[in-house]
Amino acid sequence: MVKRLTLATAALALVPTVASAAAAAPRDEVRVVLKFVKRDGAGKVPVRFDPASCKACRVVDEPLFNADNPRETVIALQVPRRRTIELAFDARQATVRQVLLEAGELAFRTDRDRILVALPPLAQDAITAAEVATHIVEPGMVLRFEHADPARRAGAYATGDFPDLQRRAANALEFAQRQVVRTLGLGEQAVRRGWGTIQIMGFDTNAPHGHVDAPPHVHMHLRWPGNTGTQIGHYYIDQAGLLSHNMVGVKGLGAPERRFGRGDTFATIAPDGVTAYTHRITEQGWLEIGDGQGRACLIRPVSAGGFADGATVLCPGTGEKRITVADDLSNGVLTVTTGDIVETFRYATDSGLLLSPAAVPASAPSVSPQQIEPALGR
Known part of the structure; x- marks a missing residue:
């Protein structure tokens, strides 16, 4: 209980800092990450930025912001x-088939061994192009x-x-938690009370x-x-x-994380x-999720080999739900x-x-929309 109260108090104390952070003056430059998707067979042939195409631009040399692999x-x-800037990159002909900014595609043209990319005017950093993740959106919840x-x-x-x-x-575990969110109505509650998004x-x-992002882990945060x-x-x-x-850490707090071991309960505060x-x-390494009002669901492995083979979700008043996941890359x-x-x-592999x-x-137009949708996951 002490751990629960400490994190809740810290989180609530941070609310006034939001306005001051938003008042910060905008920067004169932003960071952008571009992904150049290679054609099959291009292998390790890299793409390189031509600094002459934008003298006001510079390459970010921080670790892991740049990458080159067969993909x-x-x-x-x-x-x-x-x-509005047109950037030039050196690349062998027919190496690149797509240029990505965030989750979208940018138009580009080729000129012999150069690729010309028209960059839209950016008001803020756009750095997520290297991510390869599928987002599934439901009421009050996003699964990444x-x-x-x-x-x-x-x-x-x-x-x-x-x-x-x-x-x-x-x-x-990700889809097992999604099942619990549906069954307990946690997403709908977050929307109804204006708490944010799970x-x-x-x-x-x-x-x-x-x-x-290491060691391996999962999240479910509000x-x-x-x-x-x-x-x-x-x-x-x-x-x-x-x-x-x-x-567990609290965003914006700047304080050390707190550890919750097996058997400890961590409460997410709205x-x-x-x-x-x-x-x-x-104690077995399984996961129990409660709604804070006395109802709880248990997520356990389908076999003794851990969650790699799948999960079973057991919630009050419902039968067991066996969940397995297969990802064809x-x-x-x-x-x-x-x-x-x-x-x-189905998702874009790039x-x-x-x-x-x-x-x-x-x-x-002649059909009246339904006013009440059936609850998810019941």
């Missing part, structure tokens, strides 16, 4: 803020599913054994924009409006594919001081099986961008 070349630059590609491995995962077992465990995440293995005050837990996954402990939900890693197909329900998410339909088309 892509990633280049980070500091560029003038809100300027990271695709672990050994060809892109970098940072803490650049050498040694690739964390395939831990990544598969994270896959199952974000479920795993870990990257390619260290995009310097985000090392991102407050304005972000400051968000309590971010890291539920670490051990070599057996089970959860070992949780390290902006109004209410407990939004709780997490407890059990080559074809960009993510398959999630929940009991008898099989979901298929970025993770969700290609499957995510919104229902509008009804005909």
